[in-house]
Ligand SMILES: *[C@@H]1O[C@H](CO)[C@@H](O)[C@H](O)[C@H]1NC(C)=O
């Protein structure tokens with residue numbers, strides 16, 4: 001059985017946390033309308049790590065060009081540009097966002113039931129009620145890491161390519177391709193846009209309604225990474241993993257893929273810890289008994 005080494009865990013936490021932070025936070029307008037008052041500007045973070053930076057209530061930097069704290073600048077400033085900086089992302093994340101929590105495995109593995117923080121919540125914040133389905137899925141997928149080559153790197157540079165269109169005509173494709181791990185979301189196209197968005201996709205994070213529906217539109221080598229929003233989603237994943245005919249699509253809010261052209265060994269389940277962390281800690285989503293709120297559904301729709 002293949003399990004992640006602790007160092008990998010530490011390195012992997014940033015990608016999904018940032019993806020989800022990005023997903024939720026990029027729905028900023030919605031966040032402001034639905035979840036509460038406008039962010040209050042604070043000139044100092046409680047605990048006083050950085051003075052003079054502007055944060056919203058959840059600890060997100062409002063001015064992204066804020067200078068690095070001195071200890072980080074000192075530690076990493078001398079490395080040449082483009083070099084992989086072990087621990088840098090985690091350190092910066094903690095500086096920006098002091099509530100940043102300890103690492104967790106990026107994907108569920110056979111020991112997933114030991115993950116205390118997520119075992120008591122229904123999807124999307126945990127896997128309660130879905131343990132058996134997940135067990136059978138993980139038996140088939142067999143692998144729980146990024147793959148031999150990436151898992152062996154002691155430092156990985158990762159980039160999350162969003163779907164907002166801001167990359168259009170920016171010719172950043174070759175820059176994006178330089179990263180070790182390129183994360184894309186849902187149906188974000190690559191074919192025909194590679195000059196701007198690159199050609200490489202390491203992982204594509206998706207859920208049933210967001211998954212690419214036309215088999216031809218899947219790129220060749222990416223990992224299909226599943227993120228559940230509701231219990232029914234796991235049932236869908238099981239059918240995709242075992243290549244079963246999809247019976248009935250009630251319960252989905254739009255049409256879903258009927259077939260995913262991936263081998264089970266190329267499929268992973270994103271640890272719901274990252275959704276939980278992004279929702280509860282980063283944006284302070286009301287717990288709502290651990291169930292999805294109406295607003296979150298709109299966020300899903302806007303991905
Ligand atoms: C980085 O460079 C600064 C200024 O050039 C120097 O004072 C410092 O000692 C260097 N830090 C490391 C870790 O080498």
Ligand SMILES: *[C@@H]1O[C@H](CO)[C@@H](O)[C@H](O)[C@H]1NC(C)=O
Pocket residue numbers: 169
């Ligand atoms: C793309 O960028 C080029 C160079 O910056 C510019 O001349 C051109 O008008 C842009 N095209 C579109 C469709 O925006």
